[in-house]
Every structure is written in C-alpha cells, then in structure tokens.
Amino acid sequence: xxxxxxxxxxxxxxxxxxxxxxNHVALLRGATELLPALCAAIHGARHEVWxxxxxxxxxxxVLTVVQALEGAARRxxxxxxxxxxxxxxxxxxxxxxxxxxxxxxxxxxxPIDRWTHWFQPSQLRRMHMKVAVIDSEEGFIGGINLIDDxxxxxxxxxxxxxxxxxxxxxxxxVASMEQAVRAMWLRAWFGQDWREELRELMRGANRLQQIQxxxxxxxxxxxxxxxxxxxxxxxxxxxxxxxxxxxxxxxERTYVEVLRSARQRxxxxxxxxxxxxxxxxxxxxAARRxxxxxxxxxxxxxxxLAGWAAKVLYDELLxxxxxxxxxxxxxxxxxxxxxxxxxxxxxSSNIDPLSxxxxxxxxxxxxxxxxxARLAAELHLAHAASHPVNPAEQLTHHWLGRLxxxxxxxxxxxxxxxxxxxxxxxxxxRKRSS
Numbered sequence: 001x002x003x004x005x006x007x008x009x010x011x012x013x014x015x016x017x018x019x020x021x022x023n024h025v026a027l028l029r030g031a032t033e034l035l036p037a038l039c040a041a042i043h044g045a046r047h048e049v050w051x052x053x054x055x056x057x058x059x060x061x062v063l064t065v066v067q068a069l070e071g072a073a074r075r076x077x078x079x080x081x082x083x084x085x086x087x088x089x090x091x092x093x094x095x096x097x098x099x100x101x102x103x104x105x106x107x108x109x110x111p112i113d114r115w116t117h118w119f120q121p122s123q124l125r126r127m128h129m130k131v132a133v134i135d136s137e138e139g140f141i142g143g144i145n146l147i148d149d150x151x152x153x154x155x156x157x158x159x160x161x162x163x164x165x166x167x168x169x170x171x172x173x174v175a176s177m178e179q180a181v182r183a184m185w186l187r188a189w190f191g192q193d194w195r196e197e198l199r200e201l202m203r204g205a206n207r208l209q210q211i212q213x214x215x216x217x218x219x220x221x222x223x224x225x226x227x228x229x230x231x232x233x234x235x236x237x238x239x240x241x242x243x244x245x246x247x248x249x250x251x252e253r254t255y256v257e258v259l260r261s262a263r264q265r266x267x268x269x270x271x272x273x274x275x276x277x278x279x280x281x282x283x284x285x286a287a288r289r290x291x292x293x294x295x296x297x298x299x300x301x302x303x304x305l306a307g308w309a310a311k312v313l314y315d316e317l318l319x320x321x322x323x324x325x326x327x328x329x330x331x332x333x334x335x336x337x338x339x340x341x342x343x344x345x346x347x348s349s350n351i352d353p354l355s356x357x358x359x360x361x362x363x364x365x366x367x368x369x370x371x372x373a374r375l376a377a378e379l380h381l382a383h384a385a386s387h388p389v390n391p392a393e394q395l396t397h398h399w400l401g402r403l404x405x406x407x408x409x410x411x412x413x414x415x416x417x418x419x420x421x422x423x424x425x426x427x428x429x430r431k432r433s434s
Contacts, residue, residue: 017238017254017365023171025235025366027346027374031149034140034166035061041134042068049079050181051132054087054348055145055153058094062146066095070102079104082185084127085111087145090153107188127188128355129241129348129362130166133178141177141239141364142166142346143335152331154302160330163382165375167346167364169237176239180362236367242349243360251349251363252356256282258339265292267338267379271331272350273297273310279351280313284320292323296334296379299326299387306352318391325386335363336375344372 028034042049042065049072056062073079081099083092085108096106109127132140142165147153149161169177242251252275259266259282266286273295287293295317301307314324335355336346347363349355366372 017240018176019236019238019365019367020172020176021234021236023169023173023235023237023366025171025237025364025368025371026168027371027378028140028142028144028166028168029378030161030164031061031144031147032161034142034144035065035146037168038132038140039064039068041132041138041140042072045072045077045134047077047135049077049081049132049134050178050185051079051081052083052127052181052184053081053130053132053146054084054126054128055147056081056083056088056091056095057145057147057151057153058091059148059151061148065146066099069099069104073099073103080107080182080185081105082107082109082127082181082188084109085113086126087128105185105189107185109184109188124358126359127184128359129180129184131177131181131362133174133181136178137170137174139169139174139177140166141169141362143333143348145333152302155331158330162331162333163327163329164333165336165346165378167366169364171235171237173237173239173364177362177364180239180241184360234368235371238365238367239362240345240347240365241360241362242356249356251347251361252276252279254363254365255279255337255351258343259283259286262286262291262339264340265294265338267292267294267296267376268351269296269332269334269336269379269382270351271298271302271333271335272306272352272354274306274313274352275356276353280316283322284317287317287321293321294323294325294383296325296327296332296382296386298332299328300331302331309352314389318389324389325383326389327382327386329385336379338372338376338379341372342367342369344368344375346375 028037049069051069056066058066069079069081081104083106085092088095088108089112092106092108096108099106110125130140130142130144130146144164144166149164150158152158152162240251240254242248256279259279266283268283283293297310298307317324335348335350336344338344343365345363345365347361349359349361349363355361
C-alpha cells in the first residue's frame with residue numbers, strides 16, 4: 001500500500017525517511033571489498049562520476065581508485081570529486097594537481113591551507129560523508145574512507161584491518177545519493193570560487209531564477225520524493241542526511257523513532273558513542289522491556305577522550321540491561337545498526353554530538369530481511385571477537401562511584417557543549433544532552 005504523501009512544501013522537513021523500492025543492495029566489508037568494486041564501476045562509467053569522501057589518501061590501494069578516476073576523465077567522462085579539507089589534508093597537495101591535470105574537477109570542502117583558517121568556527125563543521133555515484137545508476141555509501149584498511153593516519157600501519165562497512169546500490173535511491181554528492185561538490189566549489197560565480201550570476205538575464213536553481217542544487221535532498229510506483233520489491237531503501245540547513249537532526253530523529261518501535265533486537269555499532277538523554281532513554285527502555293540491545297564500541301582506542309566519553313555512560317546502560325561489547329582485534333570504524341529483522345542502516349554518522357549535531361553525514365537505511373541477516377552475520381562475528389563488558393565488574397553500586405560517573409558524564413557534556421557553541425551549533429537548552 002502506498003505511503004501517504006506529505007505536503008510538497010514540507011516533506012523534506014520531516015524526520016521520517018522517504019523510502020523507494022526496487023533497489024538492489026550488497027554489503028561490502030572494508031576497503032578490500034569496496035575499492036575493487038568502486039574501481040570496476042568507474043572503469044565502466046560512460047557519462048558521469050560523482051564522489052565524496054572525508055579522506056582520500058595516496059596509499060597504493062587507493063591509488064588504483066585515483067588511476068580509475070584519471071582514466072575516466074581522459075576518455076571524456078565528467079568526473080567530479082569532493083573531499084574534506086581536514087580529513088584529506090595530508091594527501092591533497094600531491095593528489096589535487098595530479099587529478100586536475102587529468103581533467104578531474106576537485107572540490108575541497110573547507111580547506112585549511114592558511115593558519116587563519118584554524119580560527120574560523122565553521123572549520124569545526126566537516127564533510128564526513130562517503131558516497132559515490134556512477135552514471136546515475138550505481139552508488140556506494142557507508143563509513144569507509146578511501147584509505148588502506150591497515151593504515152591509520154594517526155597511529156600508522158596495523159596488522160589487522162579496521163572493521164568498517166559500505167553498501168553497493170542500484171535502484172531509485174541512487175538518485176538521492178547523487179543529489180547529496182552534487183550538493184557537496186557544489187558547496188565546496190562555490191565556496192572556493194564564489195566571487196567569480198556571483199559575478200556570472202549577476203551578469204545573467206534571469207538572475208533570480210539562476211540563483212534559485214543554484215540554491216536548489218546545493219540542498220542535500222531534492223524537492224521530489226520517490227513516486228509511489230517505486231514502492232515495490234525487492235528492497236526498500238532510503239537516504240537520510242544531516243546538514244546545517246534544513247536537515248539538522250534528521251539522522252538522530254530517524255534513529256529515535258525506529259528504536260522506540262523495536263520489539264526483538266537493537267544492535268548498534270559506533271566507534272564514537274555519546275548520545276543525548278532522549279536517545280539513551282529510548283535504548284534503555286527497550287532493554288528493560290526485553291529487547292536484545294547490544295552496543296559494539298571501540299576496545300582499541302584511536303582517541304582516548306572519545307573512549308572515555310563512552311565509558312562514563314556504561315553504568316547507566318548496564319543498569320538497564322544493555323549489553324556492551326568492546327571491539328579489540330583492530331580499530332573499529334563501522335557506523336551501522338540493526339533493528340528487529342527488517343531494518344538496517346549503514347553510513348557515516350557516529351552516535352555522538354559531532355555527527356548528530358555538527359558534521360555533514362549520509363546514511364542509507366535498508367528495509368529488507370535478507371540484507372538484515374547478512375549484516376547480522378557480520379556483527380555476530382564481531383561480537384564473538386570482542387570483549388564483553390561484565391556488568392558484575394562494571395556496575396557501580398556505591399554512592400561515590402555513582403557520583404564519579406555522574407561528574408564524568410557532566411564533564412563530557414560540558415566539553416561537547418563548548419565545542420558545539422564555538423562551532424555555532426549549540427542545541428537549545430531544551431534539547432541539550434546531559
């Protein structure tokens with residue numbers, strides 16, 4: 001049965017994702033599975049390649065993607081890529097001239113190429129999404145940066161690959177993914193060349209219409225929802241994004257809404273975990289009513305403050321019956337979730353203030369039992385390889401321990417609040433995390 005259509009001028013404000021059917025999806029584990037699939041798609045590109053990534057590195061594995069992009073541009077394919085100016089800072093001095101020489105249009109989102117940039121509050125809002133679209137037909141989305149699985153920019157090489165996931169997609173939802181990448185590229189390019197672009201707009205005959213069209217292209221979501229005719233088997237999927245315009249809390253609200261309705265299981269995976277009060281209450285309530293609630297968090301820490309921020313929540317979560325696993329074989333970078341048997345999400349958004357309130361993020365939601373089971377099998381393996389936090393050892397019953405945990409949570413909240421305030425994204429007092 002077709003979903004009721006919201007009013008055309010308000011649908012994009014709703015926190016509910018807009019599903020389309022007739023999509024084909026495949027789960028990819030790590031860069032070792034993503035990079036060959038991405039290269040094959042780029043080699044087969046006929047018209048356009050759009051790519052957005054927080055990190056584009058120059059290690060040998062990723063250079064195969066760079067070579068594929070260069071080859072596509074040289075044979076006449078329109079290639080547009082956008083990378084984050086902070087996440088890709090180490091590599092772009094080498095890669096940008098090379099890509100540009102091949103005809104690839106490179107957008108650098110909020111570059112940090114002058115020391116004065118570090119003092120601009122907007123620099124704290126990064127483009128964190130990882131999305132690629134080829135010929136408007138095939139897409140890739142998830143949490144995997146374009147960097148070798150065995151390499152960490154801060155900690156160097158490791159023996160075991162980081163745990164991360166992406167999804168290869170075909171179908172109507174690819175159009176939404178393309179809109180998101182186009183918007184990111186345009187925002188980055190317009191941010192670099194806005195003076196000349198503004199002059200061109202002002203010289204044009206239909207200035208107002210051109211400006212309106214440009215603003216529309218810079219939105220992460222389009223004006224049209226998928227038609228009801230696409231609400232078919234085999235796979236229903238939806239793109240949810242978070243930006244600093246009209247989609248500020250979309251990912252967080254989508255999570256909260258589906259977690260409230262969970263009946264069997266909630267499995268959350270996030271390397272950085274410090275959600276607000278409402279989010280924590282929803283998962284604690286679910287655990288108390290018998291839902292199998294599991295958190296897979298970092299055991300091998302890349303940032304100690306982030307690890308400590310999650311640990312100050314352990315007492316509250318364990319008291320409610322939430323099971324916590326710390327992934328120790330390697331760095332954990334996956335941002336995925338399962339709810340019951342037919343809802344899953346794979347994307348770039350952590351469950352922390354930076355992702356939920358600040359960065360530009362993109363998650364794919366998949367409503368399909370087969371995909372859900374495939375991801376569940378991967379998470380079973382991850383849980384088995386992880387250290388389960390023992391409630392008997394972790395729970396604090398003495399009032400001094402509870403006071404310590406409360407003070408720790410308040411301190412992390414205060415630090416996050418200061419960071420968000422500097423970035424100009426401090427939530428209202430009513431919605432502030434605690």
